[in-house]
Amino acid sequence: MILTIRPEQPEDISEIREVIKRAFKSASHSNNKEHHIVDALREHGQLYLSRVAEVDGQMMGHIAVSPVRLSSGAKHWYGIGPVSIIPDYQSKGGGSRLIESTLHQLRDSGANGCVLVGDPSYYTRFGFKHISTLTCQDIPQGYFMAIAFNDQCPRGSVTYSEAFN
Numbered sequence: 001m002i003l004t005i006r007p008e009q010p011e012d013i014s015e016i017r018e019v020i021k022r023a024f025k026s027a028s029h030s031n032n033k034e035h036h037i038v039d040a041l042r043e044h045g046q047l048y049l050s051r052v053a054e055v056d057g058q059m060m061g062h063i064a065v066s067p068v069r070l071s072s073g074a075k076h077w078y079g080i081g082p083v084s085i086i087p088d089y090q091s092k093g094g095g096s097r098l099i100e101s102t103l104h105q106l107r108d109s110g111a112n113g114c115v116l117v118g119d120p121s122y123y124t125r126f127g128f129k130h131i132s133t134l135t136c137q138d139i140p141q142g143y144f145m146a147i148a149f150n151d152q153c154p155r156g157s158v159t160y161s162e163a164f165n
Helices: 010-024 034-043 094-108 120-126
Strands: 003-007 049-055 058-067 077-085 113-117 144-148 156-159
Touching (some): 010 058, 010 077, 034 058, 058 094, 077 094, 120 144
Antiparallel strands (some): 003 049, 058 077
């Protein structure tokens, strides 16, 4: 099994949409609109990173990264999500490698940190944690997490792109 992680290409867009739909189809926390979020981010030029994971040439995952606004004015912060892995490939390590390589790419690009909304029992393994100085409206306690790449975490509220509405 050969896992390849690479940037999205224009010819990947329809397949990415299908991967996202399949990944969230039976997720209890989903409204099954995640593919629309990624499309809207792309259409508005706010898809900072869009990466796919393939196993033996077959697309099995996708991750989206977009800029977020902090009320403090802190710059170079990003939001990860949605993260989409086809159910047949979940819990096999490919999603973890996709997240880890994306975090490395963010660090290397000069990002100061990133945030996400997700299950703490999964995302804490990558260094994400609840940071009391950062908030995001309407997100349950503990599910909004951040990681600072320079050990300086700003204060304030985080706003995602309008695409998430």
